[in-house]
Structure formats: structure tokens, C-alpha cells
Amino acid sequence: MKRREFIATSLATASLSSTARAQSAPIRIGLMAPLTGVAAAGGREIVDGFTMYWAEANNMAGGRKVEILIEDDASNPDTALQKARRLVEQTKVDFLAGNLLANTGLAVANYVKGNGVPYFIPVIAANDLTQRARIKNVIRVGGYAASQFSPPLADWALKQGYRRVAMIAQDYTFGHEQCGGFAQAFTEGGGTVIGQFWHPLNTADYSPYLGQVASLKPDVVFAMETGADSTRLVQQYASFGLKGRIPLLGAQNTIDQSVIRTMGPECEGIISAAHFAEGADLPATQAFVKAYGARYDNKIPSLYGFTHYIGAMWIAKAINAINGKVEDRDLFLDTVMKTDLPDSPLGKPVRLDAYGNPVYDVFIRRVMRNKDGKYVNAPIGSYPQVSQFWKYDPETFMRQPPYSREFQGIKKA
Template sequence: MPERQERGITRRSFAGLGVAAVAAGLARPAIAQGAAVKIGLMLPFSGTFAALGENIATAFEMHLAEKGGRFGGRAVQIVRLDDESEPSKAVQNVNRLLSRDRVEALVGTVHSGVAMALVQAARERGVPLIIPNAGNVAATRELCAPLIFRTSFSNWQPAFGMGKALAAQGVKKAAWVSWDYAAGKEAGEGFRDGLKAGGAELTRELWLPFPETNFQPILAQIPGLGVEAVGSFFAGGGAVQFVRDYAAAGFRDRIPLTGSGFLTEGTLQAQGAAADGVRTALHYGDGLDNPRNRSFRTAFRDKAGRDADVYAVQGYDAAQLLAIGLDATKGDIAAERELSRAMAGARIDSPRGPFTLSPSHNPVQNIYLREAKGGENRVIGVAAEALADPGTGCRMSS
């Protein structure tokens, strides 16, 4: 791990001063023996993704409460920071947590662009990082590191499951539609690979500038593509509009619309009847019937007054993973090798079903096939069992 020093991180550090300079800026403070371990939750608590950040944090704190407020016998103090899903403020926010608030581990975030500042900090300083949502593949591929872990997904995973499921259903040719940005391209690669694994083919890719929602030029091309299904990656308001427009164009019954689970995750109420029958793949879904999930959903509703979702599950499992690491080191978060080893070897008893971690520290998990019906993403099968991200380019070193 890089040598510890005592200076502040700056935007210029991240922009180009290199590993040594940034490492110098991310000094971890000396913590008094017996003091609480400070955990920084860097998440969106305002703006478009506020509900996601709140569910992650609430579920994280729920597991901490279940553990009596202690991990590894050591009291835990949570420091929340609203990252506003704003990449331009990410370095400043990381600096605030590490230098001013003097946290010893980081949990974040939702937005992949913001997550890259956290990944930099973890790599160049050696501060433990758990990613409870952001799916950018680089974090557990070429930018992997001993103290970087993910409890969510890579963008590749759900889309791979969807492609594989379509091939298993007899689809031979499919198209991919998404915004022309990193998440859409990474998911598109997964969809293509899933189709190929089942003997099918991705024959066309249609891209729309992000975050445009005029889908008519794209939809006009669908009838002439000669495909049996369309896969897609959209989220939020874009997903609402695309599903509505696709149904209005009359394609839903002729050329089934499918996608990575975020196409209908958290958007079904706004999509209404237009989403009925849309199949997606994700590592969680409504009606997932296992004892852990049933107890988790009851406890979350009692605490938060609302139903749990995939984001709550990911936050809960981030807390479980960190607790496993600190239990193994008896609360000594500076015991980096032991902490990393324990977390890397963990088996998480998750509401999504048990999962382990790949060599690049990404979940090896079931990707479920879901069908939207009556305002729920009902699990109807397993699209890909115990699926690991390829971890391409990961060269883990201690």
C-alpha cells in the first residue's frame, strides 16, 4: 500500500499529479485506541437519485443496528455526505470526508462518474471502499484493487443475463437500443455476450445521445431490423418515456421489449400498463421468496415506512461485507491485508440470495428474469446462475 503522509487532496491531484501525489493527499488520520471507526457514506441525498441514496444508507444503518452499533467489537460512527450525483464535486467531497471528517472507510455511490473519485482514493491511498450501486465495469476490471469491493453489479451482468435468457427462449436475432454513453455500451456488451453464449446474435445497435428522450427516430427503424426482440438500457425518466413510446408504436406484442433491470426498476408506476409484459434481468426482484428476503423486507418497512428495493439490498449487503472484514480484524481497519482477505473470501447471506465475490471483488450472483405485471417486477426464473463479471484487465496486487 502507498506510504502514509499528511496533505490535502486537490482537484489538480486527481487530474494529473499521479499516484504518489494523490496518495500523499489522502492521508488517513491516526485514530485513538478504542475510538469509534468512522465510515463515510458518500451518496446522493438530494436530486434525481435521492431516493436511491436514502435507501442504501437506511439499509446500511439497519444492519449496523442489528449488530448493536458495532463491527468487530468497535463502535461505528456514520458520516453522511450528499454527493448530489455531481462528478465535478466528487474530488472535493472525497477530500472533505478523508481530511475534514477523518473517515477510515468509504461507502459510495450511485452515479458512476462520481464513483471514479472514490475508486481513485481507494487505489492511490489504500482506503477501503465498498460500492453499493455504481455499475461502471472499470472499478472491478482494470481499476481493481485489494480494498475496492462492490455489493451491487457490473453493468455487464444484468444485460448478459437478459441476452442469455432470450437465446434460451429461442430468439436468434436481437437488437440493442440505449443512450450513447458508458453504461449503455457496457450493458450492450453484456447483452451481446449473453446472446452469443446461447447461440444467438446481436445484429443491430441503435444509439441515442444522452440524455435525449426523443425516441421516434429510433423507433422508426425497429420494424425494418429483422429482429425477434429488442434489448435496452435506460433508467429513470428516459426509461419511462421509452417504454411508453415503444408500446404506443405497437411493437410490444410483435417484437418483445426487454432489457437490463433498470428499464423497469423504480419506474413501473409511471410507465403504467405500457410496461406490462416487459421482461428484464436483474440481481433482485419482487416476490423473491427466501427467508432472508422476507425478514429483510419486514425489517426495512418497519424502519423506513416504505418497501425495500434493489438499492436497499445493496446497501444492506455493503454493511454486511464491511462487518465481516472488521469482525476478522477485531475492529482494526488499518489491518489492510487481513481486512481485504476476509472480505474477498466472504459469503454474503443476502436478501437477493447468497453470493460470493469474484477475484476482482464483484458479486458472483444469480441474475433473475423478471416480468412486469400489475406494477411489480415479478421474478419468473433465473436468467444466469452464479454469474461473475469477467474482470477483464484486473491485476490485483497487494
């Protein structure tokens, strides 16, 4: 009897001291990014943006030290899963963040659905993660849903008098969702989609598509590309002589800083929509761009770096508000959901909607030279308070099928 009591009391003290220790021990963040494989370039910038914020905050939040453990997901969902397991089960991180490719994010999200570990996804844009298949502990701080920025771009295009659009896009979910957002808003506003061209990832030669686009004689072209495909499309659009004849609109990633950084005049004048414009004349934005450049050999930040920077900022503000008690997951997640950022590099307050996706003032951006002669996306217009549901009621929007190659939300005339 005595022995049992002894065991019980010593267990109680042990567990007490472990909670006490947990409060003073560092907060451990598991950051996953593709450092090898197809998405490696963007992955590097994820790490840069995320760690830059924490370095500025002296790696402290809520009175506790913050440790960042970086793992390479190799641009592969199976590897991402394995790394997520390692971070959670072996390294015992308090929460996860990062990943770039939608499939790596979806795999990890499915894993944390089972164990409740908070997971923050500034780049994973897959609509359903904050819509139909929402997981409570997966929050898109600093990021955007795939079809969030294309409807305002479509609206802007209509206002320019464009009525007939041709679309070129990578044939996978991210492309289907972005194009769906554009096509639905564009056709509901009175425009017509006269052609959609889906091509496989890593297309080297766009001539079959560009030839058809030219023969359709559209008012405007919308292109949804990522990585090296973006560079090739923009270059070939110019070399086919379409640049200057038919205006080109791009998804935010088609013409992201990471793409135009290495390009010449062929990228000038392309229009896109995003929450962040590295060429914006706002003091907060320029201060961030300058600090980023000073830290990473004069590089202008891309969306990958930027979203992870403010993603980290978002998380840090929530941790400060709860005095570092990240072990209380419900409290932590609720606080993140309620946290807004008045002083981010965006220069305007941002908040999360009820589904864990941010609401932004969205810029219409045009590629132009800055005063140093480098190409940047600079704002030429803006749409206030754009949520992932555009002007639709969330419930009604989620009742329609997810955007796919078959369903683009195109309004029947």
C-alpha cells in the same frame, strides 16, 4: 540528552495511547450519495438501505460503535472528490462507501488509489474497476459489474428461440458495457444484432428510435436505460403499440423497482436479469422486503437500497471477523475479500471473486403484480454462479478491449 529522552518517551506513550484509543473509538464510515442533482432519487435509497442495515445491527460491529457520516456528492464527480477528501482528511473516516453515478465513483476510486483508504462501491458498475484497472482497496461488495447480468439474459433469450435483437441504449459507458455483454453472448450463441440505437441521456422523445426498431422487425428488443429515461422508454414502447408485438428485455436498471414503482400496466411482462428480485418467493427476501417497507413507508426496495443493505452487511461481517481492527487496512481488505454471505436477503450464499466483484446466482425476472397489486420483478428462471466474466476465462476476457460504442464483442458471422 535528558530532554531528548523525555520527548522520545512521551511521544511513545502518546502514540501508544492513541492506538489504544483508536480501538475503543467508534468506527467511522463515510457514505457518499447523490442527494441533489440528476441521481437524487436513487441516492436517497442508497442512504436508506445502508443505514437500515446499521440500525438493525444497533450501529455496532466488531465490538465497536459505528458512526456513519453522510455526504452529498451532488451527482458531480468534482463534488464527489471534494467530499471524499473532506471525509478522509478532515472527518478522518476509516473507510468510504457509496456513490451512484459511474463518473463519481471513478473519481473517488482514483483518489483512494493514492492513499489506500478502503472504498466500497455497491452501485458503481464500471467494469474496469474490478477488471483491467483494478485497485486493491476498491471492492464492489453487494454490487455488480456492468456487463455481469446481460450475458445470462442473452442466453435466456436464445433459449426462447429469439435470433434477431435490436438494442436501444443510453450513449455512455454504462450503456456500452451492458449492451456489449449482451451482444457478445447473443452473437456467440448464434443470434444476430440487427441494430443498435445509442441516444443521449435525458431523451424526451423515443419516436425516432422506436420507429426504426419497428421497421427492422426484430424477434426481441433489449433496452438499457436509467432513471427517468427508463420510464419514458417503457411508456413510449407501449404507446407506440410495440408492447405485446415485440417482447421487450431490459437491463436490471431499466425496470428496477425505483422505475416501476410509479408505473401502470405498461411495464408488465418486461424481462430482465439481476441478482436480486424483490418479488422472489424466498423467505429471506420477503423478510427483507417487509422490514424495508415497514421502515420506509411501504416502499418496496430497489436495487440501490438493496445493494447498499447487503454491502453494509458484507462490511459488518468482515469487521466482526477481525474484532473491529479496521485500522489494519491490509487485514481488513483481505478479510472482506474472503467474507461470504450465507444469510443475506438473497437466500443463497454469495462470495467475491479474486477481483473484488461478487459472484451471484442470477435471476431472470419478469415484471408482474404481487398479491397487493403492486408491480414487482419476480423470478422466472435462474443461472447459478454468474461472475463478471460470464463463461470466459478472466485473463482472455480482459485481453479484449473494454466495451465501447465501437467494440461490442459482436461475433463476425
